[in-house]
Amino acid sequence: MTSYTVRDWVTIGLFGALWGAVELTLGSVLHAIYPPLTNTFLTGVVLGGIGVAIALSGRHFVPRRGSVVLIGVVTALLKLLSVSGVKIGPVVAILVESILMEIVLCIAHASRWAFIIAGALAMGWNIPHMLIMPQILFGKSAAEAYNQVIQQGSQGLGLDPSTALLILAVLLAIQMSVGAISGLGAWHLGRAVARRLQPRGGDR
Amino acid sequence: MSPWGYLLFTTWAAPMAALSEGRWLLGLALVEMAFGLVCSRRGMRLLGHPRFWMLILTAVILGAFLLGEPDVGLGPLRLSREGFTAGLEMAGRAFTLALAFNLGLGSLSLSDIVAVFDRMGLRGLGFATALAMNLLGTLQEMATVTLQTIRLRGGLRRPWTALRLYLITTVANTLRYRDEIVKAATARAFDPHKNPSMPLPLQRADLWLMIVLVGYTGALLATK
Numbered sequence: 001m002t003s004y005t006v007r008d009w010v011t012i013g014l015f016g017a018l019w020g021a022v023e024l025t026l027g028s029v030l031h032a033i034y035p036p037l038t039n040t041f042l043t044g045v046v047l048g049g050i051g052v053a054i055a056l057s058g059r060h061f062v063p064r065r066g067s068v069v070l071i072g073v074v075t076a077l078l079k080l081l082s083v084s085g086v087k088i089g090p091v092v093a094i095l096v097e098s099i100l101m102e103i104v105l106c107i108a109h110a111s112r113w114a115f116i117i118a119g120a121l122a123m124g125w126n127i128p129h130m131l132i133m134p135q136i137l138f139g140k141s142a143a144e145a146y147n148q149v150i151q152q153g154s155q156g157l158g159l160d161p162s163t164a165l166l167i168l169a170v171l172l173a174i175q176m177s178v179g180a181i182s183g184l185g186a187w188h189l190g191r192a193v194a195r196r197l198q199p200r201g202g203d204r
Numbered sequence: 205m206s207p208w209g210y211l212l213f214t215t216w217a218a219p220m221a222a223l224s225e226g227r228w229l230l231g232l233a234l235v236e237m238a239f240g241l242v243c244s245r246r247g248m249r250l251l252g253h254p255r256f257w258m259l260i261l262t263a264v265i266l267g268a269f270l271l272g273e274p275d276v277g278l279g280p281l282r283l284s285r286e287g288f289t290a291g292l293e294m295a296g297r298a299f300t301l302a303l304a305f306n307l308g309l310g311s312l313s314l315s316d317i318v319a320v321f322d323r324m325g326l327r328g329l330g331f332a333t334a335l336a337m338n339l340l341g342t343l344q345e346m347a348t349v350t351l352q353t354i355r356l357r358g359g360l361r362r363p364w365t366a367l368r369l370y371l372i373t374t375v376a377n378t379l380r381y382r383d384e385i386v387k388a389a390t391a392r393a394f395d396p397h398k399n400p401s402m403p404l405p406l407q408r409a410d411l412w413l414m415i416v417l418v419g420y421t422g423a424l425l426a427t428k
Contacts, residue, residue, distance in 0.1 A: 009328040009396055010385045013335035014343070014378050020336060021344050057375060070329060077317065077333045078340070080309055088305060136222055136301075144271070185371075192368075193375045 008062045015058030016074025022050050023075060023090060024082050040089075041152060041171065044126040045178050047090070048097060051075070052119045053182040053189065055098055059115075060190030065106060068118075072098020089133050096129070097122040112187050119183025120176040127172050205243050207316040209410035213239060214308025216417045220424075221300035228424055229296040235420060236303040243409070247307035256302065260295045267291015323404045328396035335385065342381075347374050 004012075030043040058071045076094045079087060104118035127149070134145040146164075153167035154160065161167070217236060224232050240248040250256055271287030312320075314337050321330030350373045359366040 004328055004396060006389050006394060006396060007382070007386050009332045010335060010382050010389065011379070013332035014339065014382055014385075016332060017336035017339050017343050018375075018378060021340055021347070024340070025344065061379065070332065073329065074333050074336050078336055080305070081312075081314060081317070081337060088301060189371055189375060192372050193379065196372060196376045197379060 003064060004062075008064065008067070011058065011062045012067060012070045013074060015054055015061075015071045016078065019051050019054045019071065019075040019094075020078030022054065023047060023079055023094070026050070027090065040130060041126075041156060044093070044129070045123075045175060048093070048123050048126055048175070049178045049182045051094065052097065052101065052122050052179055053186045055101060056115050056119060056183055056186035057190045057193070059105060059110060060186075060194065063110060066102065068102045068105060069098050072101075089129075092133065093125070093129050096125050100125055112184070115183040115187040116180045117183070119179040119181070119186065121179070123175045123179025123182070124172060126175045127168065205409040205413065206404060206407045207312050207320050208404070208406055209413050210244070210308045210311050210316075211320065212308075212410065212414065212417070214304055216421075217304030217308065218301060220421075221297055221304050224297075224300070224424070225293065229293065229300060231420070232300050233296065233303070235416075236300060236307060239413075240303065240307045243413075244307040244311040247303070247311045250302060250306045250310075260299055263295040263298055264288070264291040267294055319404050327398065331389075331394065331396060339381075343378060346377050346381075350374050350377065 027043075027047055030046060055068050055071045055075075059068050072094050075098075076091045079091050079094065100122045101118040104121055105114055108114040108117065130149050131142070131145045134148065135142060149171075150161055150164045150167055153171050154163075157167060157170055159167050159170070217232065220232055221229075237248075267290045268283045268288040269281075271290045272284035273286070274282035274284045276283045276285055314334055318330035318334050321327065321333070350370055354360065354366050354370055354373075359369060
């Protein structure tokens with residue numbers, strides 16, 4: 001982190017604020033509509049998709065190792081400091097998603113495919129999150145958490161609960177597809193913004 | 205109490221909440237409430253939020269109805285004593301975990317967090333966090349103005365183009381704002397690599413807290 005300039009830190013702060021603004025405004029609305037013990041799938045898809053797009057766009061403007069994790073840390077701290085009280089689940093999700101994106105971007109250098117895979121992998125976390133967090137937060141057993149996810153999935157998808165593996169696979173596919181689209185969107189968004197910010201000769 | 209004390213409290217209480225069961229969960233809740241009353245009145249405001257109690261009560265009620273075999277009748281309803289106990293424990297865990305974060309980390313002000321990062325040699329991260337917190341309102345306003353402009357120009361008739369335009373304009377405006385902030389930080393001779401300037405010493409209350417927490421953990425381990 002010693003190579004980070006003031007400009008890099010400001011950019012990280014701004015992208016963290018953008019993601020934080022989405023989490024605090026849209027997140028509050030969605031968590032009010034879908035409280036923590038009801039369906040968290042849609043909330044995860046919407047907030048995760050937008051968050052992934054913002055964090056990966058930020059990577060365009062701070063092309064250094066660790067920048068996506070740092071954007072995630074700033075967002076998580078904003079969520080922790082928000083007036084509505086500490087929400088442990090979203091904070092964990094933001095941190096894990098940003099770590100997963102960073103891992104992909106460290107292994108495969110920033111390219112269109114790296115952004116797509118990073119987005120898909122980060123969003124793929126939402127399913128394990130739905131299984132692990134109820135165990136940590138409420139002490140539910142793994143089987144109870146699994147049953148709850150399957151019940152929610154079967155209601156949402158209109159599938160029979162006995163096809164549990166199919167339900168899990170479809171939920172995971174939806175999450176990862178949204179993540180991949182967000183990653184691709186971030187790649188194009190970053191390039192489009194960079195083009196717009198370039199000084200044009202004709203303006204002089 | 206210094207910010208280190210609050211950080212220590214969350215670092216201790218969060219894993220304890222996840223690992224404790226039965227009467228030890230109740231004991232942890234009492235320790236947290238005592239800490240809240242003495243050191244963190246701000247964090248105790250959580251207990252005044254109806255949504256928080258709804259979450260806790262939902263865990264108890266759902267446990268009684270959905271877990272275990274129903275063995276008690278309550279009018280037309282059939283409840284499970286085993287499920288009720290499990291629900292109570294789930295609610296207790298959620299309660300103690302929420303307090304662990306609200307009374308510790310949640311009680312720190314923005315300047316406390318910046319000072320802690322500063323002492324840990326993460327000056328840049330503290331700066332970025334403070335910047336993000338202070339600019340939240342400005343960014344939200346910029347995003348709203350962009351949306352209104354697109355709407356007033358009839359852009360919403362083509363939703364996908366409007367969305368693309370909205371995202372590009374919002375991010376571009378944010379980055380234009382960046383240059384002004386960098387200039388302001390440079391003018392104030394801000395250097396993210398400079399040695400920490402603010403001392404953040406431990407206080408006597410931090411040491412007392414550490415003794416109490418070590419004592420509680422020792423008692424828990426001795427009885428297990």
